[in-house]
Amino acid sequence: MKRVLLIIGGGIAAYKSLLLIRLLKGAGYAVTPVLTRAGSEFVTALSVGALAGEKVHEALFDLTAEAEMGHIELSRSADLIVVAPGTADLMAKMATGRADDLASTLLLATDTPVLVAPAMNVRMWQHPATQRNLATLRSDGVRFVGPDEGEMACGEYGPGRMAEPAAIFAAIQGMFEGPLSGRHVLVTSGPTHEPIDPVRYIANRSSGAQGTAIAAALRDLGARVTFVTGPASVPPPQGVDVVRVETAAQMLVAVEAALPADAAVMAAAVADWRVENAGASKMKKVAGALPVLSFAENPDILATVSKGAARPALVVGFAAETDDVLAHARAKRLRKGCDWIVANDVSPATGIMGGSENAVTLITGSGEETWERAPKEEVARRLALRIAEALGAAVTPGTSAPGAARNKASGTA
Structure with missing residues (x-):
């Protein structure tokens, strides 16, 4: 006892x-x-x-x-x-x-x-x-x-x-x-908001639901989870260390502060660009004159973590695509230097972006697994179990995700 x-x-x-x-x-x-x-x-x-x-x-x-x-x-x-x-x-x-x-x-x-x-x-x-x-x-x-x-x-x-x-x-x-007891996992989630001026911003349609579910699933396996979230439309899970950010630059700072970690799951939908000439006060509409916005690239958080000195043993990225999903995801995994990529089709017809379900393909260095469409909580549970296996944790028989015995993690230290 x-x-x-x-x-x-x-x-x-x-x-x-x-x-x-x-x-x-x-x-x-x-x-x-x-x-x-x-x-x-x-x-x-x-x-x-x-x-x-x-x-x-x-x-x-x-x-x-x-x-x-x-x-x-x-x-x-x-x-x-x-x-x-x-x-x-x-x-x-x-x-x-x-x-x-x-x-x-x-x-x-x-x-x-x-x-x-x-x-x-x-x-x-x-x-x-x-x-x-x-x-x-x-x-x-x-x-x-x-x-x-x-x-x-x-x-x-x-x-x-x-x-x-x-x-x-x-x-x-x-x-x-829990099989992840004693492990620290970093999870990013939600969109980032890049200001145009104090009242307008550039963002995407991410709700943060999938990242939130992943953080909860890892917590339930015993991991200590640092959850770095942009302004998501769903509340963060209980029992995790929550760090709230707005912009991509802020998210990078929070991510680097959370390292070292045993694994990183980079599920956030980070804006690729920011407005370089963002206004300090609200831009006023002037008849016949359109504002000119100058853009700059945001930091590449996934690549920074994958190639950094404090790199976790397992780095998982996400590829939300609308066309040539698998081809783009495979290329992204190699370009960014991460171990796994979770690819999904977020075309408007799928209802996945902002919805309650997801259909993903897990791409590793040794193979690919396509998981049937399921609630985001179930996708998160499967991914959490695969992470536990990759980190060498003993997972209770009968709870492994499909294909876990066939495809082990690759590129992990």
């Missing part, structure tokens, strides 16, 4: 920890709860202990427990430590190595994997100090789920809401059981 040490920080989101305990217990996990002093202001030890079926640990200087070095034993006996809610204070203590209460001491006195579900006001989350702590913890190997974006108890709106219990539970299962 896997044991989860659940640290409940202070915040209104602490009530979600009760739902998380129920999910964990229902799946057969043992839960050892640790309630911080601030956490006890929002949920009671009685309710936590009743749901967990175990003693709730609150005090560092528990004479009975400490006679047996209880804080050491607690941290060492767990298979995973989960901090939910992960407050700004707890993250700061973790990043700086402070150990002034039971929770922070447990986190310092362990080499057990740690998963944090941040929860705080949007301004606290976006503060440079919190972002520095986040970067430090990630570099230390701490995993994160969320935070989500939405309305908060304080009335403000933005990122900082704790991930829902189901998403945290999925992340926990992924760390224990």
